[in-house]
Amino acid sequence: MDERKKQILHAIVNDYVTTAEPVGSRTISKKYGLGVSSATIRNEMSDLEELGYIEQPYTSAGRIPSDKGYRYYVDCLMEKEQLTPMEMKQVEVLFSRKNADLEQIVQATCHLLSQLTNYTSIILVPKRSDGSLERIQLIPISLYRFMVVIVSDTGFINQRVLDLPHPIEPQRLQEISEFLQKKLFGLNMEQVNSTLLEEISHQFSNHGDFKNLTIELVEQVLMKSTGDRVFLNGIINMLNQPEFRDLEKLKALFTSLEEDQIVKSLLKKERKEGTNISIGEENSIQGINHCSVISTDYKINGKTVGSVGVLGPTRMNYSKAVSILEHVTDQLSWILEKILKK
Amino acid sequence: MDERKKQILHAIVNDYVTTAEPVGSRTISKKYGLGVSSATIRNEMSDLEELGYIEQPYTSAGRIPSDKGYRYYVDCLMEKEQLTPMEMKQVEVLFSRKNADLEQIVQATCHLLSQLTNYTSIILVPKRSDGSLERIQLIPISLYRFMVVIVSDTGFINQRVLDLPHPIEPQRLQEISEFLQKKLFGLNMEQVNSTLLEEISHQFSNHGDFKNLTIELVEQVLMKSTGDRVFLNGIINMLNQPEFRDLEKLKALFTSLEEDQIVKSLLKKERKEGTNISIGEENSIQGINHCSVISTDYKINGKTVGSVGVLGPTRMNYSKAVSILEHVTDQLSWILEKILKK
DNA sequence: ATTAGCACTCAACAGGATAGAGTGCTAACA
DNA sequence: TGTTAGCACTCTATCCTGTTGAGTGCTAAT
Secondary structure (H helix, E strand, O other): OOHHHHHHHHHHHHHHHHHOOOEOHHHHHHHOOOOOOHHHHHHHHHHHHHHOOEEOOOOOOOEEEOHHHHHHHHHHHOOOOOOOHHHHHHHHHHHOOOOOOHHHHHHHHHHHHHHHHOOEEEEEEEOOOOOEEEEEEEEEEEOOEEEEEEEEOOOOEEEEEEEOOOOOOHHHHHHHHHHHHHHHOOOEHHHHHHHHHHHHHHHOOOOHHHHHHHHHHHHHHHHHHOOEEEEEEOHHHHHHOHHHOOHHHHHHHHHHHHOHHHHHHHHOOOOOOOOEEEEHHHHOOOOOOOEEEEEEEEEEOOEEEEEEEEEEEOOOOHHHHHHHHHHHHHHHHHHHHHHHHO | OOHHHHHHHHHHHHHHHHHOOOEOHHHHHHHOOOOOOHHHHHHHHHHHHHHOOEEOOOOOOOEEEOHHHHHHHHHHHOOOOOOOHHHHHHHHHHHOOOOOOHHHHHHHHHHHHHHHHOOEEEEEEEOOOOOEEEEEEEEEEEOOEEEEEEEEOOOOEEEEEEEOOOOOOHHHHHHHHHHHHHHHOOOEHHHHHHHHHHHHHHHOOOOHHHHHHHHHHHHHHHHHHOOEEEEEEOHHHHHHOHHHOOHHHHHHHHHHHHOHHHHHHHHOOOOOOOOEEEEHHHHOOOOOOOEEEEEEEEEEOOEEEEEEEEEEEOOOOHHHHHHHHHHHHHHHHHHHHHHHHO
């Protein structure tokens, strides 16, 4: 893989990303000043094909990068691209908004990300914090229903409405609420779990209603709050990609994207620190095999909280997408930190 | 519009709905036993075309129903279709689930509806109840943030997280919370608004923090909580409809469906009691002009709360869709009633 | 090692012929 | 007077064919 081959591969990727047409030797020798003729390029391209970095859709067509080619490109050739002032501005405007809660911020961030990249954006937000319990409160709604709100010291809020088999007076609920607050304050979520289940429910085993209620609490609120919420935006952008002119491909893609589980798995593979890129077949999911996913984590106080990703066709503008993704994610980390800890 | 014309129109709609191909005179005389030859049918069809109920895509093709034709069909010809035992079963399974909150129920209902119909389903849930205030509670999250929960006597829950410019001690917040509860209990939401703004904030004008807080409360929680939440499901189903083979139409449709405002407006037009059907150009929205919307309301204790709708191509199975929609909506009303009032 | 030249390949496009579905009209029929 | 068989006509969809042009691989000359 000498210097010239790299340049040629680079040129092929660049050209194909913008035109979506197979790239010929003549195009390269003309548009990208390598100082050699198309015949020379042809020989090099022949080598590149043999090495598996590029491929021909059919004999005597131009070349397009293979998954392996894109992989080499993002690993070795790609350089970062600056955001335009315009783009910077848009990000700035979004993140200077006041008085938004977590959900709104994430929603808006997701929207912005898909708008800036023209691809599909994904954000995962964990449902449960691994911080310690700061506050628990039960709020009566009717005799048979109440709301639980749990706030962790990291500022995460978890709430849910529960039904009761038997009525509980608001008064009594308030007592229980205060009791729980005293008992559970400062414990981490695993401890909350076990404390609720073992100690408290045992100690109160003669109070039928209370025991049932704690079991409910654990099962419904704490247990079921594992996993992540999925935010997805800009699926329509895929309609503008020529590779999805084909209705069958489109349907396969959309079907996969409708499954939260699948979307999650795209961002949750084995991964190294920082920004990850998963290309084409590497995703090994029905319908996503013509797509690439760029993902990174957002953090609060240096601690990884959730993930952000951009999904586009393998023929996507990696350098641009990476820059935007990283910038937006930094801003998201920053604002969440500001909001949750103040 | 004699009896035979009606039968023929009925046959054309039926056939076109299932095949998506223009219907010829021969098809009708063979498949639908009218006892007359294709030539007679041809004469009748010629009349029907003149009356505007059907149209020809091009000379010497079969006929397809026009918007006006569908309108006549749904108004005069359509008969209700029974749900299959299988479908009944699916509905039953969903609505016998325990311990779900409003959001989950609506989400699941929306999913079920799109699955049963194979079209796109829409549900609107109002953000604010017009009942009276049953409970208001402020829950501290940090010194600068707290959560407001408002419960109405109809069981609607409204919650939001607010930021404060100055810190407020949990203790103090609790006092305010109790004060508000006493002061606002039993008032309807407009009264809550005015009471908060005028009386209380005036009375406490020397308490800077409290005054600011009430203004926040009104603006952020009560004012911004007008409008509806939109649930949408099964957009992919549209990909299976031959009329959306055309990518341009598809893009127009998807773009419109991405706007919550537009989706809302589909269910919010002037409408009569019960089930409404809006056909093709009647929707007068970019991208929705090849679609029909069937919508109805769900109620709690006989009082209209929100809307449920099914969106499909104008060539949709109206009778089936209406039956499913009405059945599912009934069940939804029923379960919400059960949950919210007990 | 590079390049000009040339024969070869193949998708894309355009034009033309053909088939078939469906119509409208007319004349015969009950 | 309503119905029907027959027939000419229309128009799309499909298939086939030839042509064009982009791009390649190979060879021989530089």
